[in-house]
Amino acid sequence: MSQKVHGVIQLPEPCGLREANVTVQVIDASVMDIRAPVLAETRFVLAAHGAREIPFALDAPAHELEGRDLRVVAEVLARPGGRIAAGDYLTMTSVRFDPRAGRPLRVPVEKVKPQS
Secondary structure (H helix, E strand, C coil), X not given: CEEEEEEEEECCCXXXXXXXXXXXXXXXCCCCXXXXXXXXXXXXXXXXXXXXXXXXXXXXXXXXXXCCCEEEEEEEECCCCXXXXXXXXXXXXXXXXXXXXXXXXXXXXXXXXXXX
């Protein structure tokens, strides 16, 4: 059995991306001192997009979600290759996910600034 996770990634401004690689993950933040395990993930390529919201949906294994501190994180990478660079968008504060709520999530991301 699976649990639907859906909502929108909220960009800080209309981004005007020509193409972007988008990743959304459900992670287990209850585990300390290691990188949070990924329980579910979706990846997709976003074609020309000028809006402030990017819709997403994924299925997470329901049995993996019980008794965990679940969070949703996202990244929107403007260049191919998977390396984070200035102009990309990342989750800076994860969003708590309660599988019993069943409501759409709003996952804010922030623009990566150039290093000074």
